[in-house]
Amino acid sequence: MPRGIDSKKGVQLVYRRFSAFHRFNHYLVMVSFFGLALTGMPLKFQDSFWSQLFINAVGGVEMAGLIHRVMAVANITYFLLESGYMVYYVLARKGPIFGEDSIVPSWKDWRDMRGMFRWFFGKGPKPRFNRFTYWEKFDYWALFAGTILIGGSGLMMWFPEEATSILPGVTLNVALVIHSNEAFLATGVIFIFVHFFSAHGRPESFPADQVIFSGYLPVEHCAEDRPAEYQNRLQSGTLEEVVQSAPPEGRRRLFSVVTGAATIFAFTAATYTLLLILWPLLF
Amino acid sequence: MDVRGPYLLSALEKVFTSSGCYRAFVAILSCVAFLLLVPADAVGQGQTADFSGRCLVCHGQEYLGRVAVEGQTKNLYIDPELYEETAHGLLPCNSCHIGFSTDPHSMVSNAESFAEMAREACRNCHDDQYEMYLQSYHGTLTREYAEAPRPAEEKPPVCVDCHGTHAIHKVGGLEYKQNIHLVCGKCHKGSDRTYLDTYHGKAVNLGRQAAATCVDCHGSHSILPPSNPESTLSEANALETCRLCHPKASEGFTTYLVHITPTSPSAPLVVFLVAVFYLALIILVFSFGGVHTLLYIYRGLKDKLYFGKGEH
Numbered sequence: 001m002p003r004g005i006d007s008k009k010g011v012q013l014v015y016r017r018f019s020a021f022h023r024f025n026h027y028l029v030m031v032s033f034f035g036l037a038l039t040g041m042p043l044k045f046q047d048s049f050w051s052q053l054f055i056n057a058v059g060g061v062e063m064a065g066l067i068h069r070v071m072a073v074a075n076i077t078y079f080l081l082e083s084g085y086m087v088y089y090v091l092a093r094k095g096p097i098f099g100e101d102s103i104v105p106s107w108k109d110w111r112d113m114r115g116m117f118r119w120f121f122g123k124g125p126k127p128r129f130n131r132f133t134y135w136e137k138f139d140y141w142a143l144f145a146g147t148i149l150i151g152g153s154g155l156m157m158w159f160p161e162e163a164t165s166i167l168p169g170v171t172l173n174v175a176l177v178i179h180s181n182e183a184f185l186a187t188g189v190i191f192i193f194v195h196f197f198s199a200h201g202r203p204e205s206f207p208a209d210q211v212i213f214s215g216y217l218p219v220e221h222c223a224e225d226r227p228a229e230y231q232n233r234l235q236s237g238t239l240e241e242v243v244q245s246a247p248p249e250g251r252r253r254l255f256s257v258v259t260g261a262a263t264i265f266a267f268t269a270a271t272y273t274l275l276l277i278l279w280p281l282l283f
Numbered sequence: 284m285d286v287r288g289p290y291l292l293s294a295l296e297k298v299f300t301s302s303g304c305y306r307a308f309v310a311i312l313s314c315v316a317f318l319l320l321v322p323a324d325a326v327g328q329g330q331t332a333d334f335s336g337r338c339l340v341c342h343g344q345e346y347l348g349r350v351a352v353e354g355q356t357k358n359l360y361i362d363p364e365l366y367e368e369t370a371h372g373l374l375p376c377n378s379c380h381i382g383f384s385t386d387p388h389s390m391v392s393n394a395e396s397f398a399e400m401a402r403e404a405c406r407n408c409h410d411d412q413y414e415m416y417l418q419s420y421h422g423t424l425t426r427e428y429a430e431a432p433r434p435a436e437e438k439p440p441v442c443v444d445c446h447g448t449h450a451i452h453k454v455g456g457l458e459y460k461q462n463i464h465l466v467c468g469k470c471h472k473g474s475d476r477t478y479l480d481t482y483h484g485k486a487v488n489l490g491r492q493a494a495a496t497c498v499d500c501h502g503s504h505s506i507l508p509p510s511n512p513e514s515t516l517s518e519a520n521a522l523e524t525c526r527l528c529h530p531k532a533s534e535g536f537t538t539y540l541v542h543i544t545p546t547s548p549s550a551p552l553v554v555f556l557v558a559v560f561y562l563a564l565i566i567l568v569f570s571f572g573g574v575h576t577l578l579y580i581y582r583g584l585k586d587k588l589y590f591g592k593g594e595h
Binding site: 042043046051052055056060061062064065116117119120121122135157160161162164165166167168169170172173174176177178181182184185188189192193194197201202203204206 | 479481482485486488489490491529531532533535536537538539540543545550551553554557558561562564565568569572573575576578579580581582583585586588589590
């Protein structure tokens with residue numbers, strides 16, 4: 001039974017959670033999202049003391065606009081790749097849409113959430129999570145849906161003449177409201193309230209979770225954090241498919257460095273947003 | 284009434300109340316000396332004479348002021364160095380202050396005649412703009428106002444209300460673009476804010492020269508309300524105006540609404556509903572996420588789950 005260390009070979013075993021494709025997509029969305037927030041938020045919070053400073057730091061408002069568009073293309077690329085993967089998964093791989101390993105929400109997520117609140121107050125055991133927790137599903141689908149809204153409205157404002165050749169001018173008013181609010185919502189969810197907390201702040205991953213960068217995590221961590229998934233694989237005999245020996249030392253060190261860099265990146269992004277938002281409220 | 288009275292009153296007031304009483308005293312002495320010593324015929328007809336230097340004998344004193352009719356004190360000090368940097372810095376005082384002499388003060392006894400004089404002064408050099416102004420809505424209102432006076436707050440703008448007086452700078456440049464909405468906003472309250480909330484406003488505010496300000500759409504000297512068919516923003520002309528910057532614009536483009544507040548019920552219903560929906564969604568998601576996060580941390584700290592990994 002692969003748990004921790006393979007008794008025969010004496011090497012550490014890891015649980016492979018994310019494929020290279022998904023890790024690549026995460027890098028893409030991570031860099032592009034921060035690039036978009038970096039150059040867009042100063043426009044939303046233009047009254048903040050910091051906005052002019054930040055705009056000057058990236059080389060002026062024209063340069064900020066250029067970076068924003070380049071990052072938008074990268075972000076749309078993530079969206080197209082992920083949509084393509086969904087189609088491929090359903091049509092070509094004929095993967096199950098619902099079920100225990102699925103990222104599609106289920107009633108268990110509702111029960112898990114209630115279970116977590118009970119656990120917070122010490123009134124019950126911690127729910128036994130499947131492959132994806134309810135907050136991960138929220139993150140995933142909020143980002144996916146948000147990208148449609150923010151990307152669509154952004155494209156309308158990037159090409160206003162073309163957009164209004166088909167649609168009435170008030171569409172641009174709606175586009176600005178959507179773009180601005182969706183950006184604020186997404187930035188708050190990712191940088192402050194949900195995503196960074198689950199990746200860095202919750203006890204199970206503190207101070208940083210490297211699984212999205214390396215793709216693997218120690219088998220015992222998986223068994224502890226996703227007990228239902230681990231148990232399912234154990235019972236159905238599919239655990240061997242995802243357990244492998246840990247990569248060589250050099251690669252492990254590389255992933256630690258990447259995770260460290262991502263942590264610094266994350267805290268920079270959160271501080272940046274908080275400075276822009278809170279400064280006008282405080283002063 | 285002796286029009287010099289207010290000056291002396293004001294000066295005396297300064298002598299007794301201000302910490303700079305010495306300088307005020309010098310200012311009074313200088314004025315008195317000027318009036319006594321400069322021969323009247325040297326500047327008396329003063330229409331064309333350059334007497335900047337002589338004006339500054341008094342007006343170069345920081346504490347020169349007067350008590351206006353309304354009881355407010357008015358500072359009459361002109362900083363020569365700042366004035367020289369303005370667009371008119373090389374012009375002598377009497378190119379605008381027409382007919383002023385050593386005894387100018389009877390001519391400025393009321394604000395109305397001063398404004399009239401100022402308009403004529405601008406016209407002397409800027410006749411084209413003056414003619415456009417007369418045809419504009421601002422000009423029409425000014426004529427109506429002169430015939431049937433209304434409360435002072437409703438006074439329509441004359442040249443100096445938009446351009447300023449002693450600090451007139453050349454139009455153009457980023458500083459000008461970043462301030463124009465404040466000039467219009469003095470009367471068109473709220474429109475300055477709604478402008479800033481558009482991408483035009485945001486871009487200009489953060490340093491983009493190419494984006495439009497108030498005057499690029501509304502015009503300036505010949506400004507007319509959009510309801511007037513001759514306006515740059517009338518139904519017939521709006522497309523042409525938009526196309527100055529957006530050559531590919533079509534009719535739909537012109538129906539974009541610049542001056543709306545999305546969260547106000549006066550905004551178009553669809554904009555208002557989307558804005559309110561997002562406001563509610565943001566409050567809901569952030570408060571739920573915040574509570575969830577705080578409780579998670581609370582549990583984590585209470586059970587000593589932080590820093591204790593690997594020991595389970």
